[in-house]
Amino acid sequence: MRLRDLFGDDATIDPRADTIEVGGLAVDSRAVKPGDLFFALAGSRTDGARFIDAAIAAGAVAIASDHLPQGHARVPFVITPNARRALALAAARFFSRQPATIAAVTGTSGKTSVAAFTRQIWQRLGHSSASIGTIGLVSDKRTVYGSLTTPDPIALHRQLDEIAADGVTHLAFEASSHGLDQYRLDGVRIAAGGFTNLSRDHMDYHPDVAHYLNAKLRLFRDLVAAGGAAVISADHDCSAEVIAAARARGLRIIAVGRNADGGEGIRLADAAIEGFAQKLVLEHRGRTHAIRLPLVGEFQIENALVAAGLAIGTGSAADDVFGCLEHLEGAKGRLELVGERNGAPIFVDYAHKPDALAKALQALRPYAKRRLVVIFGAGGDRDAGKRPIMGAIAAENADSVIVTDDNPRSERPEAIRAAILATAKGAREIGDRAAAIRAGIAGLEPGDALVVAGKGHEVGQIIGSTTLPFSDHEAVAKALAAEGA
Ligand SMILES: CC(=O)N[C@H]1[C@@H](OP(=O)(O)OP(=O)(O)OC[C@H]2O[C@@H](n3ccc(=O)[nH]c3=O)[C@H](O)[C@@H]2O)O[C@H](CO)[C@@H](O)[C@@H]1O[C@H](C)C(=O)N[C@@H](C)C(=O)N[C@H](CCC(=O)O)C(=O)O
Ligand SMILES: Nc1ncnc2c1ncn2[C@@H]1O[C@H](COP(=O)(O)OP(=O)(O)OP(=O)(O)O)[C@@H](O)[C@H]1O
Ligand SMILES: N[C@H](CCC[C@H](N)C(=O)O)C(=O)O
Ligand SMILES: [Mg+2]
Helix, strand or coil: CEHHHHCCCCCEECHHHCCCECCEEECCHHHCCCCEEEECCECCCCEHHHHHHHHHHCCCCEEEECCCCCCCCCCCEEECCCHHHHHHHHHHHHCCCCCCEEEEEECCCCHHHHHHHHHHHHHHCCCCEEEEECCEEEECCCEECCCCCCCCHHHHHHHHHHHHHHCCCEEEEECCHHHHHCCCCCCCCEEEEEECCCCCCCCCCCCCHHHHHHHHHHHHHHHEEEEEEEEEECCCCCHHHHHHHHHHCCCEEEEEECCCCCCCCEEEEEEEEECCEEEEEEEECCEEEEEEECCCCCHHHHHHHHHHHHHHHCCCCHHHHHHHHCCCCCCCCCCEEEEEECCEEEEEECCCCHHHHHHHHHHHHHHCCCCEEEEECCCCCCCCCHHHHHHHHHHHHCCEEEECCCCCECCCHHHHHHHHHCCCCCCEECCCHHHHHHHHHHCCCCCCEEEEECCCCCCEEEECCEEEECCHHHHHHHHHHHHCC
16 A cells, blocks of 8 residues: 555655555564554653664664654654554554444443443344454454453554454444553544443553543544444443533433433333343333343443443444343353352452442342352552552452452562552452462352452463463362362
8 A cells, every 4th residue: 555545634754755555554663574664653661763773674664753763864754743643544544444333432341341242232133243352352253362452553453454354344342541542443433432430440551530531531522423422321420521522522422321311311210130130121212121131230231221322323223222132141251150159159250440349249249148259369560559449349348358369460469469458358368369269169158159350251360471371260160170069
């Protein structure tokens, strides 16, 4: 593709770059292939400009950056005011196909679940559908394990192009605050945006909560296409501000939840637990719908309603969409019932931040007639401030707490555990996660419930810079087998 066709009018293109054909895009010098255009981006740890020589040595034919790199005037270059955004827009032009209908969801918790639910609703309504996010790419054609919640723009646009070529017409994907802040999803043609909730997260990255919320609001301010829909949970302190941002863009607002109006919105009029399911009464456009949602956890109602709103906001008929809610399956490792011992249910959950842990424990309280047991830790090289908060939440909302390791990464696991234990009064400490799970399961008695939180779908444990195979699902299964359960 011609280099010139990758950029808009705000780019200054070196005359020598004007005729260049670009074979690919690269943002990491170590991934450059001959013929690539290398984007030199200033990052959080280093500056891509330092790797321009390496990129050229690897075959880069031109460099794009937001400033003329010193000493590199001999290389064909493109200067563009916001190089990260320009990268995403260039990736959208380079990988030009996208599914015709795309919804994106943001919020502190529930994104993976909403993306999975939206995909399931569309699929059930007969559309070839996919989701992209923390658990990777899931489509009716293929599954690819993921690592980032919002992939970098090159990977994201390559995947959009591939799934569109596969025949996928409907995509729901997760917009993380990092992804929004770093312009990873600019260039995606988004027909509807969803917002679940806001609580403490990523305070190692965002200077304050306002910055974090503003990153999320970019979805409505900058990214959902004009005339598109905004599906917003109405039940939180931040809901009014999010709705105002979407309204300022003239988007079609579909508020959902107890505080939504049952006209354009989806109002939750009633909810009651029924075994491992919940009975809901919904109001929408003057009609009442009685639904049996086959999921555990009050928060899954919020996720299901945002997903329903996204499907309705992109053109599906409300009656059909509500019918699909009766068939939803939870995303892997999200309050997933994985076994039982002595009649006590055992769940795997992905709560790795304070509000999610509180919500997960509160959701499981009705299933623990005796003791609610939680096993969890906290990731290393991530917001250290959340550790004591999570310790206190566990002590308050569970009856028995085992503090173990999550992904310690480069940190000392004992130090992470100590920060949690400082507030988790009465908790046991068992660093080895498999041993912690064995101990938790061995102690279960009739009437108890156990949740292993923090790693959900993950299949590895990152210790130092090594990822060892580890899955909570497998660890639970092995512990149950050892107990003869
Ligand atoms: C902190 C963060 O978000 N970093 C992201 C950012 O990297 P960066 O630009 O800051 O990287 P850097 O290390 O400072 O390097 C600067 C530049 O030099 C380049 N470089 C570097 C070394 C080299 O040898 N050659 C080279 O060219 C790098 O490719 C980069 O372009 O841009 C990269 C490209 O898009 C991302 O891959 C990278 O995500 C890292 C891997 C990461 O771990 N991010 C996590 C925190 C994250 O994004 N999480 C969110 C939210 C999770 C959730 O709550 O669900 C997610 O969306 O997953
Ligand atoms: N709507 C919600 N409100 C509060 N907590 C929730 C909600 N949905 C999910 N959770 C909790 O958060 C955990 C993660 O859920 P999910 O993966 O759907 O969210 P996410 O926003 O994608 O998270 P991440 O940013 O970590 O990828 C769940 O396992 C559960 O403990
Ligand atoms: N996307 C999140 C996932 C955290 C999962 C948890 N298991 C941990 O390692 O902290 C992050 O990278 O911060
Ligand atoms: Mg996610």
